[in-house]
Amino acid sequence: MSNNILIRPAHGGGRNQAIKKYSPTESMVDLSTGINPVGWPVPLVPAEVYNRLPEADDGLIEIAQCYYKTQNILPVSGSQEAIQLLPVIFHQYGILPENPKIGIISPCYAEHEFQWKKNNFSIIHLVSQKVDDVIESLNVLLLINPNNPTGELIAIETLNKWLSQLKKNKGYLIIDEAFMDAAPEHSMIRNNLPDNLIVLRSVGKFFGLAGVRCGFVIAQAEILSYIEYHQGPWSVSGPTRWLIKKALMDHQWIENNKLNLKKASIRLDNLLSHYFFKIDPQSFITGSFLFKTVYLNNACDLFEQLAKQGVLVRLLDKACTCSSCSSLYKNISQPNKGLRFGLPANEAQWQKLEEILELHVKVSEDLNFIANMIDITE
Ligand SMILES: Cc1ncc(COP(=O)(O)O)c(C=O)c1O
Numbered sequence: 143m144s145n146n147i148l149i150r151p152a153h154g155g156g157r158n159q160a161i162k163k164y165s166p167t168e169s170m171v172d173l174s175t176g177i178n179p180v181g182w183p184v185p186l187v188p189a190e191v192y193n194r195l196p197e198a199d200d201g202l203i204e205i206a207q208c209y210y211k212t213q214n215i216l217p218v219s220g221s222q223e224a225i226q227l228l229p230v231i232f233h234q235y236g237i238l239p240e241n242p243k244i245g246i247i248s249p250c251y252a253e254h255e256f257q258w259k260k261n262n263f264s265i266i267h268l269v270s271q272k273v274d275d276v277i278e279s280l281n282v283l284l285l286i287n288p289n290n291p292t293g294e295l296i297a298i299e300t301l302n303k304w305l306s307q308l309k310k311n312k313g314y315l316i317i318d319e320a321f322m323d324a325a326p327e328h329s330m331i332r333n334n335l336p337d338n339l340i341v342l343r344s345v346g347k348f349f350g351l352a353g354v355r356c357g358f359v360i361a362q363a364e365i366l367s368y369i370e371y372h373q374g375p376w377s378v379s380g381p382t383r384w385l386i387k388k389a390l391m392d393h394q395w396i397e398n399n400k401l402n403l404k405k406a407s408i409r410l411d412n413l414l415s416h417y418f419f420k421i422d423p424q425s426f427i428t429g430s431f432l433f434k435t436v437y438l439n440n441a442c443d444l445f446e447q448l449a450k451q452g453v454l455v456r457l458l459d460k461a462c463t464c465s466s467c468s469s470l471y472k473n474i475s476q477p478n479k480g481l482r483f484g485l486p487a488n489e490a491q492w493q494k495l496e497e498i499l500e501l502h503v504k505v506s507e508d509l510n511f512i513a514n515m516i517d518i519t520e
Pocket residue numbers: 219220221222223251286290318320321343344345346347352355356357
């Protein structure tokens with residue numbers, strides 16, 4: 143047996159491990175994911191739902207068709223399941239020519255690249271500004287809209303243009319819309335779905351139901367049938383299907399949640415801008431409704447200090463380092479190093495975040511003062 147240990151990409155959300163590693167004095171506030179911390183209020187699931195096998199004709203599809211406004215839809219156990227299966231089916235069913243060109247707008251959620259590479263596809267990293275230069279040669283263009291972690295939102299007109307350019311070459315556009323629910327007017331989902339469009343949706347983020355593992359794939363019937371064939375008979379559990387039917391029909395909660403997320407997102411943006419401008423004037427903030435990403439110098443140090451003080455954020459340490467990506471962060475000394483902040487769950491968490499950032503501003507002002515004094519005396 144060789145010592146060939148395989149390692150999967152790291153993600154946010156490892157609160158237990160972080161507590162062990164950084165042992166903060168108070169309980170750890172987990173802002174390391176983009177999951178809504180004030181999720182849909184989950185009711186009690188009847189015992190018989192646990193007792194029976196899930197059934198495909200339980201009404202989930204029809205309810206999802208209404209919510210997502212399309213007929214061509216398949217439930218999966220988290221959009222992650224589709225992320226894993228898409229390269230498998232593209233490989234297995236000869237959908238692409240030999241040595242296909244797969245472009246991924248990067249940096250982005252690491253699982254996409256990881257899964258395509260796992261299936262022996264080679265990947266071209268792209269920034270959105272360069273897509274026009276290569277689109278006609280691509281067989282697949284994959285992007286997250288709005289992107290995680292950069293928050294970049296690509297306009298529907300641009301996506302439609304890329305879709306028709308790809309079609310000339312029998313190419314596919316795959317859009318991961320995991321963070322789209324708060325502003326669905328930007329979604330590419332429609333009733334008459336183009337043959338070469340595949341969209342992924344998640345109920346983990348907006349509904350705050352990441353633990354139940356449910357998402358949806360929207361694509362032409364043939365692609366959906368390939369995915370269904372590979373996922374097996376009961377991929378989405380009975381209790382999950384029961385809950386998601388109710389969540390997708392809770393229109394009042396959905397509309398209120400959109401407003402609440404918009405407000406919370408503005409509050410987080412204001413708070414981070416206020417403190418990070420003082421901590422590092424070169425820093426800049428991007429993001430979407432469910433998270434904000436701060437690119438700054440010394441992100442690693444600050445990540446560790448925050449964790450020790452009881453606030454866990456996501457350190458973006460494994461992001462893309464190709465030349466086109468790096469050029470986006472030209473003023474930052476360690477390209478692509480950023481911290482992603484999810485939304486605090488309650489007032490106590492907002493306060494804690496603010497107090498800790500205030501402390502860091504004070505420390506950096508003191509350090510600057512000492513540095514200036516040394517300059518003067520030398
Ligand atoms: C952009 C993006 N897509 C998809 C996923 C997978 O989410 P889920 O499997 O919970 O739907 C994630 C998880 O963080 C993500 O960030």
